[in-house]
Amino acid sequence: MEFLSPSTLEEALEAKHAHPDGVPIMGGTDVMVELNFDKRRPQTLIDLSRVPELAESGPEQGRIRLGAGVSYTRIVDGLGTSAPALAKASRTVASPQIRNRGTVGGNLGGASPAGDTHPALLATDAVVELASVRGRRTVPAREFYLSLRETACREDELITAVLLPEPTGPQQFAKIGTRNSMVIAVTSFSLALDPHTRTVGTGLGAAAPTPVRAETAEEFLAAEFDWENGSNLSEATVRRFGDLVASAARPIDDQRGSAEYRKHALAVMARRALSWSVTDYRKGATRCA
Known part of the structure; x- marks a missing residue:
């Protein structure tokens, strides 16, 4: 196995161009597990941990640019206000040691349906930046996941960043596992309300071959929600929203849970996330008033 360790993004892109089947590695929290269990034996590993641009984050043209190599710990510590759903999702990832090493870029690259950050990226309409020696392009997260563990990333491209819209309303993330920590999601759910556009975003994890949205539920809630005041929704509306979320799954x-249980859990999480969001929305409306 050949091990490459570029120190600049240009070198990394050249390495990926020369070795399109090369596997990028940053924190190694997924790749090393696959190597240790002999589930993967690539000819080339491309270590990206020395590329400084991938570890940078900050505001960029009204959005938050999050380098693909920024760790979960840094997201939790620094983006609780500017990317609340993603920060909440990152807080649920494994252990402190894994959060110190793991990255959103790695989560996107692995594209596991149970990846913790995917629902938040879908709900908030994040954008994935991809780069190669041919240049850079962006793909909305909602178009990034193609099929089971297959993404829009081409064989000569690297995931370089995620672009996150600034939140204008409440964002939530909920996850159910077989225990309270150090667990892969049985299923997960994220919700984002955007009062500026009066739209709703959702994301479902471990609920389909890819992370998915509940588009019918989004349209239903956008029409029913009181965007002016955030007044309480009827019990029937909240329940209907949960049912529509579950129907999108x-x-x-599998060994973590049944399909029936996952649908039930999604309905419950959706109702809870909506209740939390209504409460947060009213607090925001009160401050504005």
Whole structure:
């Protein structure tokens, strides 16, 4: 196995161009597990941990630019206000040691349906930046996941950043696992309300071959929500929202949970996330008044 360790983004892109089957590695929290269990044996590993641009984050043209190599710990510590759903999701990832090493770029590259950050990226309409020696391009997170562990990233491209819109309303993330910590999600859910555009965003994890949205639920809630005051929704509306979220799922039975349980859990999490969001929305409306 060949091990490459570029120190600049240009070198990294050249390495990926020369070795399109090369596997990028940053924190190694997923790749090293696959190597240790002999589930993967690539000819080339491309270590990106020395590329400074990938570890940078900050505001960029009204959005937050999050380098693909920024760790979960830094997201939790620094983006609780500017990317609340992603920060909440990052807080649930594994242990402190894994959060210190793992990155959103790695989560996107692995594209596991159970990846903790995917629902938040979908709900908030994040954009994924991809780069190669041919240049850079962006792909909305909602178009990034193609099929099971397959993404829009081409074989000569690296994931370089995620672009996050500034939040204008409440954002939530909820996750159910077989225990309270150090666990892969049985299923997960994220919700974002945007009062500026009066739209709703959702993201479902471990609920289908790819992370998915509940578009019918989004349209229903956008029409029913009191965007002026955030007044309480009827019990029937909240329940209907949860049912529509669950109906968007295409889960499987596996060792972590049954398809039936996953749908039930999604409905419950959606109702809870909506209740939390209504409360937060009213607090924001009160401050504005």
